[in-house]
Amino acid sequence: MAARKKPSPEAVTAWARLVRVETALLAAVERDLKAAGFPPLAWYDALLELSRAPDGTLRPLDLEKAMLLPQYSTSRLVDRLEQAGLVARAPCPDDGRGQLVAITPAGRALQRRMWDTYAAAIERHVGVKLPQDDLTKLGELLGRLL
Amino acid sequence: MAARKKPSPEAVTAWARLVRVETALLAAVERDLKAAGFPPLAWYDALLELSRAPDGTLRPLDLEKAMLLPQYSTSRLVDRLEQAGLVARAPCPDDGRGQLVAITPAGRALQRRMWDTYAAAIERHVGVKLPQDDLTKLGELLGRLL
DNA sequence: CGGGCATTGATGCAGCTGCATCGACCGGCT
DNA sequence: AGCCGGTCGATGCAGCTGCATCAATGCCCG
Numbered sequence: 048m049a050a051r052k053k054p055s056p057e058a059v060t061a062w063a064r065l066v067r068v069e070t071a072l073l074a075a076v077e078r079d080l081k082a083a084g085f086p087p088l089a090w091y092d093a094l095l096e097l098s099r100a101p102d103g104t105l106r107p108l109d110l111e112k113a114m115l116l117p118q119y120s121t122s123r124l125v126d127r128l129e130q131a132g133l134v135a136r137a138p139c140p141d142d143g144r145g146q147l148v149a150i151t152p153a154g155r156a157l158q159r160r161m162w163d164t165y166a167a168a169i170e171r172h173v174g175v176k177l178p179q180d181d182l183t184k185l186g187e188l189l190g191r192l193l
Numbered sequence: 194m195a196a197r198k199k200p201s202p203e204a205v206t207a208w209a210r211l212v213r214v215e216t217a218l219l220a221a222v223e224r225d226l227k228a229a230g231f232p233p234l235a236w237y238d239a240l241l242e243l244s245r246a247p248d249g250t251l252r253p254l255d256l257e258k259a260m261l262l263p264q265y266s267t268s269r270l271v272d273r274l275e276q277a278g279l280v281a282r283a284p285c286p287d288d289g290r291g292q293l294v295a296i297t298p299a300g301r302a303l304q305r306r307m308w309d310t311y312a313a314a315i316e317r318h319v320g321v322k323l324p325q326d327d328l329t330k331l332g333e334l335l336g337r338l339l
Numbered sequence: 340c341g342g343g344c345a346t347t348g349a350t351g352c353a354g355c356t357g358c359a360t361c362g363a364c365c366g367g368c369t
Numbered sequence: 370a371g372c373c374g375g376t377c378g379a380t381g382c383a384g385c386t387g388c389a390t391c392a393a394t395g396c397c398c399g
């Protein structure tokens with residue numbers, strides 16, 4: 048029903064490496080976090096998004112879009128964060144359907160502590176492998192894939 | 194206990210985009226496969242590895258290393274493929290602990306049919322977004338991250 | 340040869356994800 | 370106001386993943 052154009056070998060190679068490298072590096076970073084006794088990266092990402100938002104508060108829908116997660120996944124992630132005392136849910140005054148998710152002081156503290164380990168992992172697994180202008184170029188090329 | 198060097202902003206950007214772009218593109222490709230009525234990409238990868246191996250046969254351990262999967266994950270993936278009649282297990286003559294996983298004709302056929310859809314997805318989501326020399330450069334940069 | 344340790348692959352259990360669906364609420368239209 | 374299609378978020382269920390562990394076999398070394 049659609050075009051069925053064939054990709055160039057270069058496109059296939061780039062794609063294959065993208066998936067492979069991301070899988071390997073993500074696993075390595077997650078391992079470092081876990082080894083330091085921290086929760087998964089998704090928790091960090093959520094806390095970071097919230098910590099950057101005004102009042103440390105976001106609607107679940109915004110969190111969802113920021114993290115590229117499906118709706119139900121966000122819902123349950125917030126469940127777990129709330130369970131852990133890292134965020135608090137409140138009803139949304141503007142919209143009776145919605146709610147507001149606010150990061151707690153404990154959440155901010157965890158996010159900050161995780162960053163030390165996370166930053167070190169990024170440096171170890173990414174930073175040391177390429178010189179700075181290659182990193183810039185890589186970021187730029189990746190940016191154009193979205 | 195360890196170095197704690199801080200990554201450059203360029204490294205952080207490259208890392209963030211790597212994860213983001215891979216997540217988004219992988220989801221898009223998986224969606225295309227599912228929309229065409231095919232099983233997940235992991236099945237394709239496994240079938241491809243097997244189809245390339247001599248006699249279409251690999252030890253689970255080799256498959257594991259080729260696909261960067263944990264051992265138990267491979268074990269269960271092979272379960273599902275076997276269930277679907279796409280591979281067959283046989284005891285390994287050289288090593289009583291091991292086994293041999295062989296792709297069946299049905300497995301080869303599915304791998305070939307999936308490639309049409311998969312290739313179109315790669316072209317749509319990757320190939321059209323960058324000119325060929327940028328794709329080459331991207332592949333090269335990613336290659337140096339491993 | 341025999342004991343001890345490493346390797347291969349399977350599996351019970353708990354937690355997570357995807358899917359479908361649901362209930363609650365919004366907003367526009369008549 | 371009353372209805373209706375659309376949006377927001379939760380949830381039951383099935384399937385998948387990670388973790389720990391196990392049984393079976395291989396391999397080395399005394």
